[in-house]
Amino acid sequence: MTDLRKNYVVSQGFDESGRLFLQHWMWKAQLGWDLHPVIQLNGTDEVRVADHGCGNAAWVVSLATDLERAQRRATFIGLDVQDAHFPAAQNLPKNIKLGLLDAFTEDLPEEHIGKYDVVHVRAFSSVVKNDDPSPVIKNAYKMLKPGGYFQWDDLDGGSFKAVAPGSDPTTSMVSTAATEDLVATSMQSQKVAMNFKFSWLGRLGLLFDEHGFEVLDDKRLEVKKELRSVMTVSLLMIHAHIARVAVRNGCLVGTDKKWEDVWAKAGEEIGQGVSLTMDMLVTVGYKRA
């Protein structure tokens, strides 16, 4: 049986890769950029970028396209602890390489030390264990050249909620009670069975500062109304997967609720326009030159 406390629980299959492409599209539609505009790379001849936990390399490929359009010379390395979602190397532009690396390693290979202008992390809320992303931040600091930037974008699992359609939930005729129950059941299971904790997400800026970065931005965004449906689909996909792994005797581990009932009742509300949302967080740190 999978040890939910130790292992990364998200699927290694095509469904998860599809979800990551969807999620990348959502981030780009929300922010309008892959690289935060505060990041100034003008003094750099050839920009070197590393992406931890790159998944299917959607962010890397997207940024590479943008920088090529802007006629910036750049090389990219997408790093992940597993290669399940990597596209074939032959299908990638020559300036993108992918490789294996544990973002939490205490033994960062020499080849990565002091080499990058930008280090990026996205969507690590189900990756960080013990509520502590410090090892990733330490490694990013080591990997950057002086004058380099660390950008972390994430969804705050702790802000997971059900939202009625429209701008003013108090005037909505649609109930959110069953969807709130889905959220509460999922959160309970993630806490008890998988040991996920999310309070670190609200402290990223502080943690960047503690690890020597100058914090250039540290913000929390509500997903745009027009993107609530894509976020809902993406969150349903991940929770359907977690449920496939974590349901025992019909109940989500750590709860006494029949998952199928919870899921079906929430589905009715979602069909009437209720959304699932999480806050979107962006933190950018600068390694002083």
Ligand SMILES: C[S@@+](CC[C@H](N)C(=O)[O-])C[C@H]1O[C@@H](n2cnc3c(N)ncnc32)[C@H](O)[C@@H]1O
């Ligand atoms: C939710 S996905 C996000 C993928 C990508 N960053 C994105 O936003 O599309 C999390 C990724 O982190 C990877 N991962 C899990 N544990 C890791 C670790 N210890 N070090 C590096 N990557 C890890 C997973 O394999 C997966 O590709």
